[in-house]
Amino acid sequence: MDHIPTFLEASAVKQLTSHTYSGNLSKSYCIGAVPNGGYVAAVMLRAAATHMTTTHARITPPQKHAISFHGMFMIKTNAGAVEVKVADSKIGRGYSVLHIELLQEGMKCVNAYVTMTNIDNESGPTLNTFWEKPDPGLVGRKQLDKLLTPEGVEGWYEHPKPFADFREVSKRTRFFSAKKPTPGVVSNWGTFTNQSDSITNEAIALIADLFVGVVEQMDSDGGDDPKQQFQSAKFWYPTLSFTLDVKKSLPKDGVKWVFSKVHSQQVKNGRWDLQVVMLDEDGELLATSTQVALMVDASRNTKPRGKRDVPATKL
Template sequence: MDSPFDNKIFQEATLVKALSSHTYEAYFHKNWCIYSVPHGGYVTACFLQVAATHFNTTLAAQNQPHTTALHVDFLRRTEVGPALFTVKDTKIGRQASVIHIALTQNGREETLAVITNSNMHTETGATYPTTYRLNPEPIAVSFDQLSRNEDKNWRRQDNMPYKQFRKALENMEFYFPRDGQKSRTCADQWVRLRRGEKWTNHSLGFLSDAWPISVEALRHTENPYDITPEAAANRKTDSKDIGTMWYPTLLLNIDFKKTLPAKGVEWLFVRAESKQIKNGRLDVEVTIKDASGDLVAVSHHVTFAVGLERNLAKRGGGGGEAKI
């Protein structure tokens, strides 16, 4: 593919080109990176785009256009530039099919994905309501007021921590509870993409990995995600450890519960919660709902908390091979 420049919107930044019936190429852009490494959710979204293209072309006869489950293992750091995706049709079935996709750059196998597709529009079978509810339940929201940053319960977070290093997250608008989060290990947010783009099923890969980091909320005396007036007035701006940590995803799973409209939606709700942070490793459970309160997706992560030098080290240099 051509080598486009930066500042691409999401749709442009996740374009894939078919090289053959089972190989595809994408280009990872700088403005979708965390420090020097392409954002894990952005890479996941590219995997979803490859799967969508594959099931709409090579496997079109299956009539299984919707990804229902995804698992991604991040073996090594990806990098800005061309990326090759190689697909293996592992199990082609009547109700669902499974493919394996390997991502390579410069001859290195960096990321592996297992993706299951079916057709959500034709699914039938046992259906029973459950008593599941988010606890605590999300506070009320008015989307008309939210779009003007005038909602009485939610306020835009204009300065995400360390945004100069986290270019990928600058492509989103985050709205947090005005009265602060209920817990430093559980964060609620309403989010939308900047520049008029809408959330689609393939951009859920990005959203599933874009949330306040509980490590930062705990390691600072002043919670960098606290947007209450008192916190904003007292917050210091000269923290000595700004940008010293990196939180690479080791593995990521997504269970897709519904299809979003083809034209996408403006707003989605996300709750991210960590149950344990220990020895540089943490879990994250992510719940995504739409404006009507329907469950859209559930995601689980295993994530590292490591020094920034692991992100910035040259491949084959003092930081070792391109491993996380």
């Protein structure tokens, strides 16, 4: 059996020059032949954090936290080696902005802007916005770990993993939800299948892009007739754009659980959006995410990626 890397191993980057990094996208975090978009974003976030703590190590305190990521996914990636190029759009004392490109075989696959700071050093006004935070149902590591026991927690169940051989990345995590869901909304606690793995600041991007059960929740018009039901196995959901807004930093060693509430405002003509709110183990707001994606025939996932002309670049 092939070695299944931990998330830290699978998202690792190596510094090549002051502004260039290398990584290797693992097939263990793929959907079909294509790495999960949140996983790819996490690799870029690892490069951003490495960049700010090495190339810009003179800045104190170190700007090691990404508070904003906006990525445009232009060409699908494949498992294998990637190059990450970083351009310093703005380097400031408190906040810095990086322009990051992820390339594979010389082709620009993902283009992103990332805002970096040190969250633990932020200061300024704090106000009550009266925003209604989702109810996670369970709070605290002790209560959440009960979900992993044979007895489980009454009223909660583990999400099945349909088509797991195609959605290989789904095997890396486990998600648990209350048994009385809200139509069109999926609320769940997620953890890594490998309990030696932890959810780090960069892993938030991966969790935000694992929308387990969302499509199945929306497919309610087909009734019990298989001919009328949406055949989700036939579809692949490639990311067009992915935005992550991080509200707080996680401990250095990460955490075991993250809560996510996921819903879509519209699915129409094969294009849809995803809105995600994430909480930490204590039920505090951790991050929000928005995504624009497509629903296309799954056969497009495994088609060979065509070569494209590579324009000149200053990076």
